[in-house]
Amino acid sequence: MGSPETTSFSSQSSSSKLLFRQLFEKESSTYTYLLADASHPDRPALLIDPVDKTVERDLSLIKDLGLKLIYAMNTHVHADHVTGTGLIKTKVPGVKSVISKASGSKADILIEPGDKIQFGSLFLEVRATPGHTLGCVTYVTGDGPDQHQPRLAFTGDALLIRGCGRTDFQIFTLPKETFVYPAHDYKGFSVSTVGEEILYNPRLTKNEETFKGIMENLNLAYPKMIDIAVPANMVCGLQDMTSKV
Amino acid sequence: MGSPETTSFSSQSSSSKLLFRQLFEKESSTYTYLLADASHPDRPALLIDPVDKTVERDLSLIKDLGLKLIYAMNTHVHADHVTGTGLIKTKVPGVKSVISKASGSKADILIEPGDKIQFGSLFLEVRATPGHTLGCVTYVTGDGPDQHQPRLAFTGDALLIRGCGRTDFQIFTLPKETFVYPAHDYKGFSVSTVGEEILYNPRLTKNEETFKGIMENLNLAYPKMIDIAVPANMVCGLQDMTSKV
Numbered sequence: 001m002g003s004p005e006t007t008s009f010s011s012q013s014s015s016s017k018l019l020f021r022q023l024f025e026k027e028s029s030t031y032t033y034l035l036a037d038a039s040h041p042d043r044p045a046l047l048i049d050p051v052d053k054t055v056e057r058d059l060s061l062i063k064d065l066g067l068k069l070i071y072a073m074n075t076h077v078h079a080d081h082v083t084g085t086g087l088i089k090t091k092v093p094g095v096k097s098v099i100s101k102a103s104g105s106k107a108d109i110l111i112e113p114g115d116k117i118q119f120g121s122l123f124l125e126v127r128a129t130p131g132h133t134l135g136c137v138t139y140v141t142g143d144g145p146d147q148h149q150p151r152l153a154f155t156g157d158a159l160l161i162r163g164c165g166r167t168d169f170q171i172f173t174l175p176k177e178t179f180v181y182p183a184h185d186y187k188g189f190s191v192s193t194v195g196e197e198i199l200y201n202p203r204l205t206k207n208e209e210t211f212k213g214i215m216e217n218l219n220l221a222y223p224k225m226i227d228i229a230v231p232a233n234m235v236c237g238l239q240d241m242t243s244k245v
Numbered sequence: 246m247g248s249p250e251t252t253s254f255s256s257q258s259s260s261s262k263l264l265f266r267q268l269f270e271k272e273s274s275t276y277t278y279l280l281a282d283a284s285h286p287d288r289p290a291l292l293i294d295p296v297d298k299t300v301e302r303d304l305s306l307i308k309d310l311g312l313k314l315i316y317a318m319n320t321h322v323h324a325d326h327v328t329g330t331g332l333i334k335t336k337v338p339g340v341k342s343v344i345s346k347a348s349g350s351k352a353d354i355l356i357e358p359g360d361k362i363q364f365g366s367l368f369l370e371v372r373a374t375p376g377h378t379l380g381c382v383t384y385v386t387g388d389g390p391d392q393h394q395p396r397l398a399f400t401g402d403a404l405l406i407r408g409c410g411r412t413d414f415q416i417f418t419l420p421k422e423t424f425v426y427p428a429h430d431y432k433g434f435s436v437s438t439v440g441e442e443i444l445y446n447p448r449l450t451k452n453e454e455t456f457k458g459i460m461e462n463l464n465l466a467y468p469k470m471i472d473i474a475v476p477a478n479m480v481c482g483l484q485d486m487t488s489k490v
């Protein structure tokens with residue numbers, strides 16, 4: 001049995017002041033992440049994978065914390081919920097929506113692997129983790145003395161905790177102590193680490209034949225929200241907005 | 246508008262190695278917390294408010310992380326779910342159940358306000374936070390150079406995030422940067438801070454008349470699990486076990 005040296009709260013360089021919150025939307029079991037540079041005078045913030053239904057909650061929290069939201073980002077075009085980015089843009093002028101160019105979606109900023117997304121003195125790196133969808137990316141907090149350590153990886157649907165991740169191996173080149181934050185969890189896990197997933201994720205610990213068997217036997221249902229969510233999410237939720245207004 | 250200086254990941258003294266995980270049980274919206282001293286050779290661990298339905302998940306995670314579970318603790322006698330402590334004791338020999346003496350429940354260790362619960366070189370302090378039930382306690386991580394900073398407060402049902410906590414003011418004597426981890430959340434929040442709750446918790450920001458009105462208008466339903474959960478939890482879930490075996 002392995003025992004990865006992993007702590008969920010860990011040492012951080014004193015110069016970095018990452019404010020971080022994990023938020024949950026129960027119906028679609030989606031995690032939304034709020035990150036901000038709390039040491040910057042503007043307290044710039046971003047949301048990863050916001051859900052339309054919980055936009056009010058998220059914006060209220062951002063207000064409570066005295067943050068300035070600058071980016072509303074998605075890891076991919078979600079099939080199971082409508083992104084909150086469109087609604088956020090109507091409520092908070094100046095916020096820019098962000099998604100990968102490879103997703104084929106519309107957004108204010110189309111990012112590519114290797115790009116950096118700056119908020120205050122902190123940044124996220126973009127890594128390509130295709131598989132679940134072509135344009136899936138993982139956002140990873142920056143490396144370096146001013147950035148949060150251990151790093152945090154927001155994997156979207158590319159890696160679920162212990163789940164049969166439609167896993168991309170790019171994630172596993174990150175340091176083992178990197179925290180893994182998925183877009184969903186159905187078992188009540190909130191975080192894992194790269195080291196832990198290497199040891200215990202079925203996608204990695206089973207051989208290919210066994211894994212194929214697991215996936216075939218999952219009998220995954222047609223995602224209930226897919227016909228509503230995908231068209232809306234391709235335009236960052238804005239389609240939905242205009243038809244309502 | 247306030248802007249509490251709060252970070253969810255924050256600096257920690259290098260000597261302390263708190264391993265921390267937040268786990269969720271969806272049906273009762275209960276949070277279970279896993280804490281361990283990862284720098285101690287035994288990697289001693291404890292669970293706060295485990296739920297019977299998620300014991301398998303929790304024990305499997307503890308195994309994956311190479312931890313030795315020593316305590317299964319409750320903040321109070323829950324009315325909304327059956328505690329996992331009884332089941333854990335049958336599965337992991339040597340684990341001791343912990344609850345407050347004032348709860349009137351049975352457990353291996355009956356703690357009182359001011360007691361310390363040691364795990365490796367880390368410890369939890371017990372604070373009395375009665376109100377929701379007579380024996381409600383809040384467990385707070387230790388203060389001092391070897392302990393995690395900021396401190397973490399596990400408030401049980403004494404304080405819910407932004408919710409009408411049946412709040413006890415004892416919690417608000419803790420430093421503002423103290424993280425607040427409740428036993429439940431129904432809106433998808435995972436954590437708050439003492440500073441944030443002082444500013445935004447309705448129990449504290451509204452005057453008594455307004456608050457009374459809020460509470461009366463909640464029309465709280467009779468907790469669906471109360472008739473099963475309370476008798477089972479008074480004996481730390483062991484009653485349930487013996488009738489099944």
Ligand SMILES: [Fe+2]
Nearest residue numbers: 078079080157
């Ligand atoms: Fe998704």
Ligand SMILES: [Fe+2]
Nearest residue numbers: 323324325402
């Ligand atoms: Fe409860």
